[in-house]
Amino acid sequence: MKSYSIRIxxxxxxxxxxxxxxxxxxxxxxxxxxxxLLKGYRQINLSFFTETTPSTLDAMLAVNNNQLxxxxxxxxxxxxxxMVLIATVIAVPIGLLxxxxxxxxxxxxxxxxxxxxxxxxxxxxxxxxxxxxxxxVVVPMRSYSAIAGSVSLAIMLLPLIxxxxxxxxxxxxxxxxxxxxxxxxxxxxxxxxxxxPSAFGGILTGxxxxxxxxxxxxxxxxxxxxxxxxxxxxxxxxxxxxxxxIWEFYNDPNLSNMIWSASLFLLILVLVLNLTAKKIAKxxxx
Amino acid sequence: MEDIILKFHNVCVSxxxxxxxxxxVSADVRRGLITSIMGPSGCGxxxxxxxxxxxxxxxxxxxxxxxxxxxxxxILKMNPIMVRRMAGMVFQRPNPFPTMSIYENILxxxxxxxxxxxxxxxxxxxxxxxxxxxxxxxxxxxxxxxxSFLSGGQQQRLCxxxxxxxxxxxxxxxxxxxxxDPIATAKIExxxxxxxxxxxxxxVTHNMGQAARISDYSMFMYLGELVExxxxxxxxxxxxxxxxxxxxxxxFG
Ligand SMILES: Nc1ncnc2c1ncn2[C@@H]1O[C@H](COP(=O)(O)OP(=O)(O)O)[C@@H](O)[C@H]1O
Ligand SMILES: [Mg+2]
Numbered sequence: 001m002k003s004y005s006i007r008i009x010x011x012x013x014x015x016x017x018x019x020x021x022x023x024x025x026x027x028x029x030x031x032x033x034x035x036x037l038l039k040g041y042r043q044i045n046l047s048f049f050t051e052t053t054p055s056t057l058d059a060m061l062a063v064n065n066n067q068l069x070x071x072x073x074x075x076x077x078x079x080x081x082x083m084v085l086i087a088t089v090i091a092v093p094i095g096l097l098x099x100x101x102x103x104x105x106x107x108x109x110x111x112x113x114x115x116x117x118x119x120x121x122x123x124x125x126x127x128x129x130x131x132x133x134x135x136x137v138v139v140p141m142r143s144y145s146a147i148a149g150s151v152s153l154a155i156m157l158l159p160l161i162x163x164x165x166x167x168x169x170x171x172x173x174x175x176x177x178x179x180x181x182x183x184x185x186x187x188x189x190x191x192x193x194x195x196x197p198s199a200f201g202g203i204l205t206g207x208x209x210x211x212x213x214x215x216x217x218x219x220x221x222x223x224x225x226x227x228x229x230x231x232x233x234x235x236x237x238x239x240x241x242x243x244x245x246i247w248e249f250y251n252d253p254n255l256s257n258m259i260w261s262a263s264l265f266l267l268i269l270v271l272v273l274n275l276t277a278k279k280i281a282k283x284x285x286x
Numbered sequence: 287m288e289d290i291i292l293k294f295h296n297v298c299v300s301x302x303x304x305x306x307x308x309x310x311v312s313a314d315v316r317r318g319l320i321t322s323i324m325g326p327s328g329c330g331x332x333x334x335x336x337x338x339x340x341x342x343x344x345x346x347x348x349x350x351x352x353x354x355x356x357x358x359x360x361i362l363k364m365n366p367i368m369v370r371r372m373a374g375m376v377f378q379r380p381n382p383f384p385t386m387s388i389y390e391n392i393l394x395x396x397x398x399x400x401x402x403x404x405x406x407x408x409x410x411x412x413x414x415x416x417x418x419x420x421x422x423x424x425x426x427x428x429x430x431x432x433x434s435f436l437s438g439g440q441q442q443r444l445c446x447x448x449x450x451x452x453x454x455x456x457x458x459x460x461x462x463x464x465x466x467d468p469i470a471t472a473k474i475e476x477x478x479x480x481x482x483x484x485x486x487x488x489x490v491t492h493n494m495g496q497a498a499r500i501s502d503y504s505m506f507m508y509l510g511e512l513v514e515x516x517x518x519x520x521x522x523x524x525x526x527x528x529x530x531x532x533x534x535x536x537x538f539g
Contacts, residue, residue, distance in 0.1 A: 175381040179445075182339060182375035183452065184367045185398035193398055197385040 033267070040264030043257060048072035048265075053229055053245060059254040069255065073262050075231045076242040079146065082233070083225060083241060084215055086150035091157035092207060098158075099165025099203075100191055106170075115166075122159035129155040130220025138224055146232070146239035149225030156214045164206025168199040201284020205277040212273035216266050218243040242266050291317040291456060291486050292338065296352035299333050299342065303349070307333045309510035310352070315456075315503075320478060320487040322501035322518065324494060326533065330510040331490040335458050338488070339373040340366045357455060371399070373456040374449030374485075379465050380441035382433030382448070389429040391444055392416065395452040415447040419477055439470025443477065450485065457481070459489040463496065475500050494534060498522055506530045 054071030062069045105111045133152035180190040226238040246262045249255040292315035299308040308330040323331045342348040361369045392412045416422040463471040504518040514530045525531040
């Protein structure tokens with residue numbers, strides 16, 4: 001009887017601990033979001049999206065007169081969009097094929113090696129992908145560029161996309177393959193017309209989540225895209241990005257108010273990507 | 287001389303070395319009839335059936351010896367894609383393609399083989415195939431809906447229609463009604479009897495009643511061996527082998 005009540009007590013204790021700890025984990029998150037929201041929302045208006053970063057002087061004048069800092073982060077938004085787009089275009093086909101290969105050849109040695117390499121790539125510090133992209137792209141092109149930035153982001157996207165594609169395909173029932181092969185389908189047609197479409201929701205979700213993971217990357221972009229104060233549509237030229245702007249704002253005391261609004265923008269972007277991914281995952285479930 | 291469409295010659299299939307799941311089966315299947323393969327669970331019925339359209343090639347560990355002739359040609363010397371188009375297959379669980387509409391499911395065999403059809407040809411194939419499996423009236427207003435919204439029995443008829451769309455010579459069916467309720471089962475049995483004028487049917491079943499109702503010839507398998515193969519009526523009234531008799535009288539299975 002005694003040991004029984006002790007067991008109940010232990011149970012209660014553990015439950016309480018779990019609840020306290022989970023609340024504690026949420027504290028930093030709430031603090032970050034709260035801080036970013038409170039300090040960031042004021043700067044956000046139409047010109048925040050349509051205008052480029054203000055000069056230090058303009059910002060200083062505005063701050064001294066207790067006005068909002070003029071200008072916005074349009075150069076960063078366009079740069080981020082362009083680089084994420086190019087990175088996705090590079091990483092998706094390769095990641096998709098690789099994921100299909102891994103899922104179709106689960107036990108072979110070569111697949112094991114590739115799987116191991118993707119794991120390493122996934123754990124590689126992002127600054128290193130930046131250095132790689134610098135050597136591969138910046139050096140031969142003799143210029144910092146959006147392309148170089150995209151390559152570094154693509155390297156980071158790859159393992160995430162490979163993984164999610166493989167995992168989604170592994171979940172497909174064997175009966176789908178049997179059904180297509182029994183109709184005389186070739187292997188290629190089966191992959192293209194049956195497996196990938198059936199896994200489409202999961203694959204798309206994986207891509208969106210991967211994008212949301214790299215969209216705020218800063219370090220690799222410093223070594224590759226460099227930054228620009230104007231909107232730059234030429235992917236061969238140095239380009240800005242929202243994350244790069246946050247770094248620039250941080251380094252310029254006159255612009256520090258902009259840190260929070262740019263961060264808020266990135267946070268909302270990531271949130272939207274995640275919510276969309278969730279919606280898609282739900283809708284496309286088979 | 288009867289018309290033989292499918293010839294098994296000393297067929298052995300093994301999943302693990304030294305242990306035959308199908309052991310030395312030889313038999314001739316007659317064209318235009320329904321042949322059932324009966325036997326207790328695990329006796330190698332599915333394994334034998336899947337050897338016909340080379341489904342085992344999906345799994346590299348499986349070894350097959352002996353030969354199978356389809357319409358006089360050794361299936362191992364044919365292109366597997368041709369074999370599978372000549373011998374369509376319907377599985378135990380209905381497996382319509384979840385991303386395709388009913389319409390697209392019927393045409394999947396053509397799409398997957400890269401065969402282009404005109405709109406009129408497509409409509410014609412879809413209508414006639416659905417009509418043949420008695421599904422046309424039930425689904426003609428929802429052709430663009432996904433196949434997976436149909437009931438189990440309807441899905442299985444859809445799968446039969448999908449297999450028939452390629453006009454196979456043989457239809458291989460692996461316990462096609464075991465996942466269905468009695469009414470859906472009865473519908474499919476009626477359907478098979480009607481279909482046999484167009485296509486030879488080999489059906490695996492562990493339902494003796496079903497074999498008795500629809501098949502012209504029956505095979506009885508036990509522990510990987512083909513124990514007895516005869517006219518269904520003869521086998522049910524006067525089995526030659528003790529094991530067949532034991533099975534038919536319900537003493538195992
Ligand atoms: N994928 C497999 N791997 C290993 N053994 C298998 C596999 N599938 C079937 N077997 C074995 O082969 C034998 C025949 O199986 P199967 O042909 O499925 O029987 P049935 O269809 O008559 O129930 C069984 O003993 C089963 O254990
Ligand atoms: Mg079976």
